[in-house]
Amino acid sequence: MNEQPEMNDFFTEMVLKLGAAGIEQPRLEARLLLAHVKKCEVAKIFSTINLTDEEKQNATELLKRRLAHEPLDKIVGHREFFKADFIVNRDVLSPRPDTETLIESVLKYYTDLGASLQILDLGTGSGCIIESLLLEYQTAHGVAVDVSAAALAVARKNAKKLGILPRLDFVQADWFATDFAENISKCGAQKFDVIVTNPPYIPSGDIDDLAPEVRDFDPRSALDGGADGFDSYQRIAEIAPELLVSGGRIFIEAGVGQAERIAAIFASKGLKLVEMRADLAGIARCVVMRKK
Numbered sequence: 300m301n302e303q304p305e306m307n308d309f310f311t312e313m314v315l316k317l318g319a320a321g322i323e324q325p326r327l328e329a330r331l332l333l334a335h336v337k338k339c340e341v342a343k344i345f346s347t348i349n350l351t352d353e354e355k356q357n358a359t360e361l362l363k364r365r366l367a368h369e370p371l372d373k374i375v376g377h378r379e380f381f382k383a384d385f386i387v388n389r390d391v392l393s394p395r396p397d398t399e400t401l402i403e404s405v406l407k408y409y410t411d412l413g414a415s416l417q418i419l420d421l422g423t424g425s426g427c428i429i430e431s432l433l434l435e436y437q438t439a440h441g442v443a444v445d446v447s448a449a450a451l452a453v454a455r456k457n458a459k460k461l462g463i464l465p466r467l468d469f470v471q472a473d474w475f476a477t478d479f480a481e482n483i484s485k486c487g488a489q490k491f492d493v494i495v496t497n498p499p500y501i502p503s504g505d506i507d508d509l510a511p512e513v514r515d516f517d518p519r520s521a522l523d524g525g526a527d528g529f530d531s532y533q534r535i536a537e538i539a540p541e542l543l544v545s546g547g548r549i550f551i552e553a554g555v556g557q558a559e560r561i562a563a564i565f566a567s568k569g570l571k572l573v574e575m576r577a578d579l580a581g582i583a584r585c586v587v588m589r590k591k
């Protein structure tokens with residue numbers, strides 16, 4: 300006997316519509332959306348009571364947004380990354396599992412979790428990279444830089460939620476500005492043990508071909524890497540040597556097929572290649588370079 304005919308009919312309709320829109324995991328996404336509306340765990344979504352009219356209306360609104368290819372995390376307003384849950388919205392790039400490769404790589408080279416590392420994040424967005432690191436390294440201190448004030452507001456909210464606000468400074472700055480390195484050196488730590496960065500790296504001409512979830516909902520400034528995708532890598536390679544302590548390392552996220560050239564760019568500025576670390580799909584995702 301079906302105990303919740305109404306809920307199941309509504310659910311089935313959501314799944315069919317999501318599937319027809321080309322959403323890859325329609326059942327999972329329908330459950331996630333309904334769990335958000337019901338403010339309950341996803342695992343409980345089948346045992347929950349029927350939807351009220353208001354909940355149905357809410358679910359219908361959220362479904363409409365997902366059918367227009369707004370990503371689920373931006374609809375529900377948060378996303379898991381590494382070990383924590385991060386607030387996200389349209390002002391920040393959605394955290395990707397690929398980017399967890401950077402965290403794993405830092406953990407490999409800095410095994411003392413009690414080390415008082417000074418960490419700099421260039422292009423922090425939601426803050427997911429540096430804040431995950433500050434959660435691991437309990438006495439580390441960080442500087443999170445972004446050109447977007449709106450992104451920094453999200454990163455700050457996340458830091459507060461995660462209880463690491465006292466150990467993280469936020470700086471709104473553009474790394475293409477000539478006095479960038481000088482300005483960063485003035486705030487707190489003058490030099491950093493670790494720099495992490497997931498800069499924009501999509502060639503401008505490729506952006507139109509990205510999935511609508513990315514193209515239309517991630518900030519363009521977080522995606523667009525200039526004509527060949529390497530503008531920010533070039534610039535960061537110029538400033539990183541100045542900002543690192545001797546022996547310090549930079550962990551750079553690479554787009555598909557970009558790792559070799561990134562390593563060459565940073566090597567031309569005097570940094571030494573340590574490792575190219577692959578993500579779970581086997582793509583060289585994190586380039587690690589060391590200052591002599």
Ligand code: GLN
Nearest residue numbers: 497498499500501521522
């Ligand atoms: N990883 C993102 C994508 O492939 C791009 C993020 C970036 O440019 N840093 O859609």
